[in-house]
Amino acid sequence: MKKIFSTLFPLIMMIIASIACAGIYMFFTNKFGQKDIQNNVNANQNVVKDDSSVVLSEEELPRLESSVSAKPLANAIVVDFTQNKNLSETVLDYSADDKGYEKLLNGQVDILIATEPSNEVLSLVQASGAELDMQLIAKEGFVFYVNSKNPVDSLEVSEIQQIYTGRISNWSQVGGKDEDIMPFQRVEGSTDQRQMISKVMKSLTLMSPPMYNFRDKVYGNINDVVATYDNSENAIGYSLSYQANIMYDSDDTTSDPIKFLKINNFEPNYDNIKNESYPFITNYYLVKLKNNNNEYIDAFTQAVFSDRGKRIIKEAGYIDN
């Protein structure tokens, strides 16, 4: 008995010491409570290990087009799968959504990365007799923002609709200061404006947008330009979240950043967009014509829908499907 104990004791002590050290390591490297992050990272690492060897040459790429709003997404995909930072500028064309669809229908491109087609595009598709093959690849929040000094943090969908139809015109009507609301819009034909109409306003009619007049030394008086969001304290604006982050400061370290509004009390964050509890979500599709037999389409599509493709989408700042 004594012999067994004298043999086991050091072993037990060694195990206890090892566990203690592991605990110390976990504590100091803050690994507790970060299971999700670790899972993400592990998943990403596995993905890289699985298929990082796939590198597509310029010749192996189908002819690609992307809407302007999906530019970072398309760019990230091309850069990662070609391992060439400069190639995306030559192989990728960018245009407004509708124009991209027109190019696809005309056979000028093989694959389009864009939001869903407008009614006008659908009519064109029908008239051409073509059939679109659309696969959802990523999601993004369609966000509303105000100046960070605005005390309003959240709006209901109906309140947004009433602001943009002009029925609510003062911030005090939605719990804010007694100030007129300046509801900035995006320009007609842009992805943002189309999303605003289709996702938010639906059958309601948007009020006329604020206009902007200014004087220029060279051009003289410039009148009636659709005003762009100016982040004044009574302003509200909207756009796709990625675009908002590109164009505006939302970082607290800057003075006067923008503040993203909760909608129906849901923040436009990763989880709420992924599980679609945030109400305004924009989908991005990989679109091709069903009868297009370009030999490189399948390889590219498979690459985008692989685990590695999902990682690229996440890292580009979009929500993977």
Add this chain to the structure above:
Amino acid sequence: MIINRNTKIFLIVFSVILLICTITIIVYTRTHDGLGSSQVIIESAPKTITNLNTNVVENSDDSTTKGATLQDSYNNNRITYKYKTRQKNNVEVTYPEISGLSSSNINKSINDQINERIDRILDSNTFKNNSDSSAYVSATVASNFSDVLSVKIFVKFTDNFSKNYGVNFRLDDGTRLKIDDLFTKNAPKKNIITFSAYRSFALDYYTEDGISNEFYTNIESDIWNFLTEYNSGKVTEFSFTPQIIELYREGRTIKIYMQDYYQYIAIYNKYKTSSDIYEDSYHNGKDIPIFVQRPNTIYDLYEKPNETCCIDVVIFDKKGKNDFSEKEMKIIKEYRNSLYSRLDTIRREQNVFYSNYVSVERKKEDGKDILVFYEDERYATIDENFENKIYNIILSAQRDVNSDNNPESKINELDENMIGSASVERKFDIETGSEIVEEVEEPQPEEENQNTTNNTINQTDTTNNTVTNQTTNSTSNTVTNSTEQGNNTNTNGEIDARVSF
């Protein structure tokens, strides 16, 4: 205890080694933890976008958070510069050569950097592949104040294509400025650039009928592209005047009107140095209100000797070349001294805005090379509320970047009946430096009275504030008083205090 001594030692050594290994791994993990950044990317893409901007200058200096106020003023630098011309790859290059810094090394370094930048542009494939025989380079000083210097480089590639570049320096050490150096540390630069880009690009697409929807889409796309490139650190070319920051990228220009974001503008104060970095002690342009762009002058005086008196005097080359010889500059300098000494009377005035924009022109007359000085003297006075009724109106006009009457004084923004004026023309022989005095014909008796009136100027006796009339010395000055009599009379029917000579 049943554990023998050797086992105890082994366990202690094992534990110590394990602990050391653990600590080493912890230290390594904490210093090389790349996984945390993956989390930021996944959970919070916006924050990674901010970090992409490689222009960010980490400077803990308090001045980086101190913006300007509309009450601030600035001094022009005490450097001088001359424009020179040279050839590079068969392309004509006009560039400024600066001098006047006490450190000859910094002087040389700045001049070298300007030329190196130009040469790099001309040696680039972009230029070689896109230019034709009409190409040229024109580098000009965009601003020269608060111990910083901005040089704008205009490159004409072809008749239809040109691009702007910029090189910008702090003068205390000759190092290059970055875009972020113009702003306070906390400035919402993306907001500022987006709004400015919208305005700049709207102008590109504006027609008499407004902007079509298609063009609006182009504007949005252009802004998106510009901001994406700015965020990834690709927008590095810029120049600035005291009023406008211009950002350049691929032939596009964004103008940022500094006054609109004055609380975030740091460049007026950030690099001002107390040490004497200049050779010359003479200040050419001092205490100028910020966001006021002075005309390109030979000499510049902007002064508020008291709360309700402002003096705005410049001497400028009528042809805008500033290419006067030493002899000519000596005459101009003497003229300046004489002019400035005349201002002592005005400095003691109250409720007066005085401006005198003096143009200098080289001419040939009777076979002689002469310099002609033409004084355009204006003055406005008021009994009370000088600040609101005169000064702020003129200041506002001076700060209006879209008013296009430089180098004319902005005093003309006032109602005509508030402005008195006089004009003087004087000629100097360049060779001898002496003034050319024109013979005045003996007036006819009936014209004599009229001429006396015309050659009479009013000067305020500042000690008792009474108005005295003094006839000009017609042998030295040819004075034509362009002010109508009505302009010299205030609402009480009395003659206003005059400040002309």
